Amino acid sequence: MIQGRALARRALIAILVAAAPAAALAEPRAGAAPPSREGPAAEPGHTAGASERARLTIEPAGHAFTRLSIENPLGDVKVEGYDGTAIQIESHKFAPDDDSLDRLHISLVPNPDGTVSIKTAVDGGKEVRPVPRAAMRIDLVIRAPRDARVEAEAGSGALEIANLDAGGDLDTASGPIFVRNVQGEVLTHSVSGATRLVQVFGSVDAQTLASDVDLDTISGERLVASVHRGRIEGQRVRARYVELTTTEGRIRLEAEAALRGHLVVSSLFGDVNVQLRRHGAVVVRAKGNKVDLGAPARPQPDGWVESSFGQAADAAAATAALVEIRSPRGNVNFAIIESRP
Amino acid sequence: MTDLAEPAPAALAEPRTRVSATLTDDAHLIAACRRGEARAMEMLYHQYKRRVFGMAHRIVGGSDAEEVAQEVFVRVFRGLAAFRGDSALSTWIYRLTVNAALSHLARRGRRHEVGDEGLTELPAPAVIERDSALAARIETALTQLPAGYRAILVLHDVEGLSHEECAAILECRIGTCKSQLHKARARMRELLGPGLDERSSPKP
Amino acid sequence: MTMCDKIRPRLTAYLDGELADEHGSVVRGHLRECPACREMARDEAALRDGLRALAPVDPPAALWAGILARLAAEEVADARKPRWRRHAGRWLRWLRAARFAPTMPQLAAAAVVAVAAIGLLTWRTHRSDDAGHVVVAPPLVHPGHGPAPVPPATQAPAALHGDVTEELLAEPAQTTASYARVIEELMKLAEQDSTGWSAEARAAFNARITGLRDAIARAGQGHPSHLAQSSMIHYLQTALAREDGLLAAGGAQ
Numbered sequence: 001m002i003q004g005r006a007l008a009r010r011a012l013i014a015i016l017v018a019a020a021p022a023a024a025l026a027e028p029r030a031g032a033a034p035p036s037r038e039g040p041a042a043e044p045g046h047t048a049g050a051s052e053r054a055r056l057t058i059e060p061a062g063h064a065f066t067r068l069s070i071e072n073p074l075g076d077v078k079v080e081g082y083d084g085t086a087i088q089i090e091s092h093k094f095a096p097d098d099d100s101l102d103r104l105h106i107s108l109v110p111n112p113d114g115t116v117s118i119k120t121a122v123d124g125g126k127e128v129r130p131v132p133r134a135a136m137r138i139d140l141v142i143r144a145p146r147d148a149r150v151e152a153e154a155g156s157g158a159l160e161i162a163n164l165d166a167g168g169d170l171d172t173a174s175g176p177i178f179v180r181n182v183q184g185e186v187l188t189h190s191v192s193g194a195t196r197l198v199q200v201f202g203s204v205d206a207q208t209l210a211s212d213v214d215l216d217t218i219s220g221e222r223l224v225a226s227v228h229r230g231r232i233e234g235q236r237v238r239a240r241y242v243e244l245t246t247t248e249g250r251i252r253l254e255a256e257a258a259l260r261g262h263l264v265v266s267s268l269f270g271d272v273n274v275q276l277r278r279h280g281a282v283v284v285r286a287k288g289n290k291v292d293l294g295a296p297a298r299p300q301p302d303g304w305v306e307s308s309f310g311q312a313a314d315a316a317a318a319t320a321a322l323v324e325i326r327s328p329r330g331n332v333n334f335a336i337i338e339s340r341p
Numbered sequence: 342m343t344d345l346a347e348p349a350p351a352a353l354a355e356p357r358t359r360v361s362a363t364l365t366d367d368a369h370l371i372a373a374c375r376r377g378e379a380r381a382m383e384m385l386y387h388q389y390k391r392r393v394f395g396m397a398h399r400i401v402g403g404s405d406a407e408e409v410a411q412e413v414f415v416r417v418f419r420g421l422a423a424f425r426g427d428s429a430l431s432t433w434i435y436r437l438t439v440n441a442a443l444s445h446l447a448r449r450g451r452r453h454e455v456g457d458e459g460l461t462e463l464p465a466p467a468v469i470e471r472d473s474a475l476a477a478r479i480e481t482a483l484t485q486l487p488a489g490y491r492a493i494l495v496l497h498d499v500e501g502l503s504h505e506e507c508a509a510i511l512e513c514r515i516g517t518c519k520s521q522l523h524k525a526r527a528r529m530r531e532l533l534g535p536g537l538d539e540r541s542s543p544k545p
Numbered sequence: 546m547t548m549c550d551k552i553r554p555r556l557t558a559y560l561d562g563e564l565a566d567e568h569g570s571v572v573r574g575h576l577r578e579c580p581a582c583r584e585m586a587r588d589e590a591a592l593r594d595g596l597r598a599l600a601p602v603d604p605p606a607a608l609w610a611g612i613l614a615r616l617a618a619e620e621v622a623d624a625r626k627p628r629w630r631r632h633a634g635r636w637l638r639w640l641r642a643a644r645f646a647p648t649m650p651q652l653a654a655a656a657v658v659a660v661a662a663i664g665l666l667t668w669r670t671h672r673s674d675d676a677g678h679v680v681v682a683p684p685l686v687h688p689g690h691g692p693a694p695v696p697p698a699t700q701a702p703a704a705l706h707g708d709v710t711e712e713l714l715a716e717p718a719q720t721t722a723s724y725a726r727v728i729e730e731l732m733k734l735a736e737q738d739s740t741g742w743s744a745e746a747r748a749a750f751n752a753r754i755t756g757l758r759d760a761i762a763r764a765g766q767g768h769p770s771h772l773a774q775s776s777m778i779h780y781l782q783t784a785l786a787r788e789d790g791l792l793a794a795g796g797a798q
Contacts, residue, residue, distance in 0.1 A: 052388075073713055097501060098392060099431045122709050129503035130708035153768055155716055171768045173720045189771050191723045207775045209727050226779045228727050245782045247731065266786035268734070326786045386609055394604035407605055414612045419619065475595045498596035504563075523557040530588050537595075538587040 050101040052093045058110055059086045066114035066166075068150045074104070074120045074138040075157040076175070081146035081164040087116055088144075094137040103131075104138055118142075149184070158193075167202060177206075203239075212249075231270070246270050250330070254337070257282050257321035266326040273333045274325055281310030281320040288325070288332035295336075309336055371430065374421050382418060389417075389431070392500060393438050399483060399495045400442035401449075409445050413438045428509055435502075436510045439492050446488050475537070482532040490525035497522050548575055549582055556582070560590050717767055724774035731781035738785060750784060 058065075065087055070077050075094075089108070095101035103123050110116045120138045139157070144150065150168040152159050159170045160178040167184025170177050177188045177195040188195050188206045195206050196214040203222040206213050213225050215234040223239040225232050227246045234244065237255040242263040244251050250270040255263060256277040265272050276282060284293055287304045291297070297305035310320070325332050370388075373381030393413050398406035416437050424433060483491055496507045497518075504522075508515045530537070552575045558564050559572040576583045732754075739747050757777040764773040 073716060098388065099429065099502075099506070102429075102431065122713060124708075124710050129505065130706065132707075133709045133712040136709045155713075155720075169768075171771055173716065173723075187772075189768075189775055191720055207779070209723055209778075224779075226775070226782060228731075228778060228782075243783075245779065245786065247782055247785075266783065268782065268785050328786060383609070386612065390604045390608065391601060394608065395602050398602045399599075403602075406602070407608055407611070410604060410608055411611045411615060414608075415615050415619065418612075418616055475591070476599055479592070479595045479599065494596060498593055499599055501597060519558060519563075523554065526557055526589055526592060529592055530585070533588075533592065535584065535588060537591040538584075 050095050050098045052101055054091050054093075056089045056091075056108070057086050058089075058108070058116065060114075062112070063114060065110075065116055065145055065148050067116070068142070068144050068148050068152075069115060069117040070140065070142070070150070070152040071117075071119045072138060072140055072153070072157060073155040074122065074136060075154070076139040076160070077142070077152045077154055077157065078140070078160040078162075079142045079144055079150045079152065079164070079168075080162045081148070082143050083146060084143070085145055087142065087148075089118065090141040092139045092141075094135075094139075096131060096135045100131045100136065104136060106138065106140075159188075257323070259319050259321065261321040263321070263323045265324070267330055268327075269329045270327065271330040271333070272325050272327045274323065275335050275337045276323065278309060278321070278336055281308065282323060282336070283308050283320050284323040284325070284334055286325040286332045286334060288327040289329055290331040292332065293334045307334075371421060371424065371426075374418060385417070386414060389434050390414075393434065396435065396438045396495050396500065397442050399499060400439070400488060400491050401445050402484060405445060405449070409438075409442050412445075413441045416441065432506060432509045435496070435506075436512070439496070439510055443488055443492065478533055479529070482529055485532050486525065486528055490521065490528055493518065493521045494525045494529065498526075549579060552576075552579075552582055553585065556586055556589060560586060560593065721766060721770050721774070724771060724778070728774060728777055728781070731778065731785065734785055735781060753780060753784075 064085060068079065068087065070079070091106055093101055093104045095104060105121050105123060107119050107121070108116065118140065120140070122136055137157075144164070146163065146165045148164070149166040150161050150164060151170075152161070152168070153171045154175045155173045157172070157175045158178065159172050159175060160180075161168045161170065161182060162178075162180040163182070165183045167182060167186050168179065169187045170179070170189070172190045172193045174192045175190070176193040177190055179186055179188065179197040179200060181199045182202075183200075184202045186197065186200050186202065186204045186206075188197070188204075190208045190211060192210040193208065194211045194214070195208050196216075197204060197206060197218060198216045200218050200220070202220045204215070204218055204220070204224065205222075206215070206225045207227070208230055209228045210230060211227075212230045213227050213232045215223070215225065215232070215237060217236040218234070219238040221239060222241045223234075223237060224241075224243045225234075225245070227249055229248045230246065231249040232244050232246055232251045232253070234252070235254040237253060238258060239255075240258050240261050242253075242255060242261070242265075244253060244265045246267040248269045249267065250272065251265055251267050252273045253263075253265055254275045254277075257263070257279060259280050263274070263276075265274055272288070283306065285300065285304050285306045286293060286297075287302075291305055293305065293307040295307045295309065297307045300306050308320075323334070325334060370381050370385050374385055390410070394406060394410045397409040397413065401409050413434070417434055420437070424430070428436075483494065486494070492511065493507060496502045496510060497504065502510070504515050504518045507522075508518045511518065513521075552572055555564060555568065555572055559569060564572060576586055735750070739750065742750070754777075757773070757780060761770060761773040761777060764770040
């Protein structure tokens with residue numbers, strides 16, 4: 001309780017400092033970044049005039065926050081987990097001038113079920129003059145309890161989550177997605193935002209339509225990534241079930257084969273390159289325009305070829321990992337890069 | 342599956358979370374200022390201080406700008422109780438600013454008025470240095486302009502407000518606003534002399 | 546009246562992009578031919594840009610303290626004033642704010658109106674006091690007690706032509722359409738490929754597609770729709786890569 005009060009007091013102080021327009025905060029460089037006029041950028045990437053920073057802390061009462069739902073069509077969302085119980089939100093609004101700045105709104109609804117939803121919007125106003133889409137922006141930086149699940153939607157803004165234990169569900173139109181050090185179920189969807197996942201422990205389902213997916217240090221039950229036009233690059237991947245698919249665009253995967261693991265890597269038009277660290281026996285089946293398995297391959301029906309690595313008895317046994325690689329119009333390359341007994 | 346639907350009203354009726362403070366918002370700000378909350382008043386001040394002071398500075402000049410800005414904010418805080426929201430808060434504040442600046446000039450005895458009357462009282466143009474930077478020349482020329490013209494130039498061209506906003510602030514028709522702006526710019530061009538473009542930053 | 550005389554009054558509106566197309570092109574046409582008007586236009590554009598680029602002037606740090614001091618002084622003075630003078634002061638301030646310079650007969654006429662105006666103002670103020678405060682827009686954050694207002698973000702903003710609201714309204718549909726385009730692209734490929742599939746494979750493929758399309762239709766808009774659409778995209782990719790229309794075991798789910 002005392003701690004809670006202390007937090008609240010700290011939040012109040014934070015607001016006193018932060019709620020004034022950013023122009024007031026940035027006093028020393030105010031001349032360079034005035035509100036309501038074009039001039040040198042106030043922030044990297046922003047050339048607009050007026051901006052405003054605000055900070056808010058919501059303390060749980062009753063029970064913990066379990067879910068954070070964010071919809072920000074106007075800018076970036078960054079959520080970082082921490083070892084606290086409160087949700088801390090920092091908003092940064094940008095507009096060409098003070099009047100337009102006043103049209104930017106953030107709503108926040110805490111629910112008794114432990115969900116907090118945050119939404120941003122631009123009001124139509126009455127006496128407003130049209131402001132271009134690109135000139136209005138709200139960025140949100142949020143600190144949330146580690147074990148809250150994060151669900152976030154953005155448009156062209158970036159979505160970033162880090163240090164969370166209950167996974168996340170992220171959806172952007174053209175904004176990039178970055179997931180770092182997250183446990184649990186992670187879902188990402190983007191039309192054209194580059195998607196990068198680093199250190200995810202759990203299950204991943206990542207999809208983009210026209211951009212690249214980068215995967216680094218992913219381990220857990222299941223990793224599914226699908227890209228329509230763009231490449232998939234994976235390294236230090238170790239999941240029991242891995243499925244990487246592109247329509248156009250190459251796939252390069254460096255993975256570790258789990259016992260009884262199953263890897264399916266396929267592209268319609270792109271080349272596929274798989275490098276595997278193996279622990280036990282591995283059976284590789286492949287089909288493509290040109291196939292190189294790095295070992296003698298046995299032809300199979302319907303144009304498939306097959307190779308086995310490790311003990312023949314193990315390969316025949318159910319413990320062998322199965323790798324399937326398909327690229328009807330591209331080339332397939334496979335190699336065992338380092339085998340351990 | 343993400344459920345981003347709005348929470349049910351029943352759920353909203355008894356939220357068990359405590360919000361320790363609010364993010365800034367006009368309506369909140371106005372209500373809090375009316376209640377006399379010091380923090381809200383200060384926020385409102387910071388939100389508008391640059392524009393209010395900037396407008397005052399360019400209409401009445403540097404030496405009296407602080408006095409005018411002070412007057413404006415005192416009027417804003419004392420008038421908020423009667424502010425009915427029939428125009429945007431910003432429009433109302435800028436209107437108070439322009440009016441305070443113009444009446445300050447009137448008190449100072451320059452007798453400049455919005456409109457053509459000002460033209461007859463135009464002081465002899467000062468010699469404006471042709472070699473100095475465009476910004477400095479413009480600042481000097483502004484001081485030579487009738488106050489009414491100065492107001493429209495400051496609102497529309499310096500502050501970048503639309504004709505609709507300018508008309509609401511100056512309480513005139515949009516057409517009047519546009520013709521005032523045309524005349525004000527013409528007068529500025531006369532004061533600055535021809536060939537402005539060559540001396541300013543070259544166009545790409 | 547020369548052409549220049551006709552053009553020059555329109556120059557400001559032209560430079561600010563406020564002239565309709567046909568008027569704009571008349572001005573543009575004249576500027577091409579007339580060096581004098583062209584120079585005038587260049588000068589005015591330079592002037593306008595110069596005004597826009599003027600450095601902002603920062604208020605002195607002491608301004609806020611000065612305001613607080615004057616507010617305090619006026620409040621003390623208020624408390625000493627009789628009630629009727631407080632109203633009169635407000636009324637006079639209002640007149641002044643309206644830049645209404647009254648003459649004596651006007652004042653007499655206005656006095657009648659003023660009595661009514663004061664009544665109205667007082668009533669309004671009282672009304673707002675009863676309600677706690679007047680809210681001109683929905684509050685941003687629900688304070689946590691009492692009935693919650695609908696957050697502003699849930700209200701469909703009125704779209705303004707060429708404004709951010711217009712684009713924001715259109716964006717979700719554009720995103721959903723991007724998914725739909727990819728689906729149609731893949732469906733075309735599948736149609737070409739399926740000629741080589743067995744009848745059994747084609748039937749299985751068609752059944753699956755029907756199911757996925759139904760799921761998309763049920764999902765509606767936004768994120769749920771993207772999830773359903775992405776399932777279909779993933780299925781199509783996998784089916785196409787396999788070249789026989791049948792899904793591999795453990796394929797897209």
